[in-house]
Amino acid sequence: MTDDLREQVHAAARRARVAADELVLATRERKDAALHEMAAALRTRAQEVLEANAKDIEAGRAAGLSEGLVDRLALTEQRIDGVAKGLETVAGLTDPVGEVLRGSILPNGLELRQVRVPMGVVGMVYEARPNVTVDAAGLALKSGNAALLRGSSSAEHSNTALVAILRDALETAGLPADSVQLLPCHDRASVTHLITARGLVDLVIPRGGSGLINAVVQQATVPTIETGVGNCHVYVDASADLDMAEQIVLNSKTRRTSVCNAAESLLVHAAVADEFVPRITAALQAQQVTVHGDEAFARQAGVRQATDEDWDTEYLSLDIAARVVDSLDDAVRHIADHGSGHTEAIVTSDVASARRFTARVDAAAVMVNASTAFTDGGEFGMGAEIGISTQKLHARGPMGLAELTSSKWVAWGEGHIRPSS
Structure with a gap:
């Protein structure tokens, strides 16, 4: 079973890599159109989401979830409209991909630029809150990344409905459905296979309680951004x-x-x-x-x-x-x-x-x-956030589009060669 699950997670990561290779060439116009399509689909199919969410809430209460956790899990028409508006807000934000961070012309005439580029394949491990599913998918798409989403079993029905809607919307907009994928949630080994898929996954972001975050940070071999608890x-x-x-x-x-x-x-x-x-x-x-x-x-x-x-x-x-x-x-x-x-x-x-x-x-x-x-990405003008980083490297605080990018150096020459020392 473990080998089958590992292959299932790795196969999803390989499909995500193919999708990411297409997304890196997608124009802002195409990505924004897809985000608007996703938002419209969520509103049109809200009843599907609410019915799925009701199953999760019923199961959660039966399992003894606290009312605080039930609140995190719960979706309403207003909350669905809120996440849809979040997607539309992200569509209105500047595309970070291609932004020149710094550049110069060297004395030898070589033109040097440091530019923002997508991370590639981003894994997200999170608990309860199904709104994170939509936020993560939208921010990943706008920043040119493919998202692998590993939510908790407590939100299984909600997440399944949401991802199905988002994938359909992506196809309608002409972008690969595998830009957003939902990983199995009933076996904790799927988290292990995701966070150790070095070479297939470029970044993992855990979002949840201290137990989840510590487990991911301590066990991951894939680069990780720590989103901490809030005392x-x-x-x-x-x-x-x-x-x-x-x-x-x-x-x-x-x-x-x-x-x-x-x-x-x-x-x-x-x-x-x-x-x-x-x-x-x-x-x-x-x-x-x-x-x-x-x-x-x-x-x-x-x-x-x-x-x-x-x-x-x-x-x-x-x-x-x-x-x-x-x-x-x-x-x-x-x-x-x-x-x-x-x-x-x-x-x-x-x-x-x-x-x-x-x-x-x-x-x-x-x-x-x-x-x-x-302290919230929306309140800080970032649109929806993918998490709040409490670490000090790469990203700190609410993580929006820019925090889901890396950079590369691009040098333009005209036959430049480096002389022997």
Whole structure:
């Protein structure tokens, strides 16, 4: 069975390579037309997707999935329209392929250019959220890449319906259907075969919980971009406008708890703790949020005493860890010890404090007087994103079109030869 599965995954990768070789020559006009065709097909066939998604949700609840994970899995007409709009947004973005990053004419007359090129075959390993299927397919197509999608079994019916629609739309638009393929999802070995298909697959991007991401990063022999978990913090500084701080904390935590840019920890400067701790605790509890607090927070009714584990937890639920700190430097140290390098926010009226925080905090995104929810490819003007990278090489933060390209050097000569040394 393992050998058969390996061949199945490798055969898909070979088909993807053929598709990628065609995509690299596709004009922006052809790719954009295909993206619009894909968006239209999703809207026209939305009922198919909803029926498939209902099967996944029913099976998920029967299997005991948390409501947070069910929310990640769920599709509605509005969400389907949202991913379709994402494809249309990507179609409206500048094509990164062929962009000249730098260039010059050397003293010997050789014309040298560094240009963006597609990665080639991009593998995506992800959990639950079927919207990722569409986002990944659209971004891969626009950047000239073929996508191999390995979703989770919990979204099997949804992903199968979505990919079938996208493949039909690609054929209608005159591009290879194998630009988007869905890999088997019931055997974890299919992930292993994908992430070790060196020479067949050019890049793998894992997107999901820490267990999935760590497994892929540690076992892959194919180059990997790490999209990390989101233990995001909001720090309320001594000079913060407390009305603003309350709104930012509530939005960061409760807007949508199941996403990686949701705040999981709250830090409050001791100078405003007496006023702000009871206020924000009541506001969070009014939104059904369970507060796991240090001693200062635990004095408030209904607050659970935080444990060491709480400071490192990505809850993805209506829970938040909360602590009072003595200074901005203490907040930065706490974030360094417990943060995941995703998004950190400061609420402050002091410019010097904001500059110190943004300079010292080591994260893919840092917000000043803004919600952590803004760390998102769409909000950053990238269209749909394929993930949020928390590593430091090649790509960091929301990954859009440019992050799905590499580069090559192209030299034009007129019979140039290099003299002997």
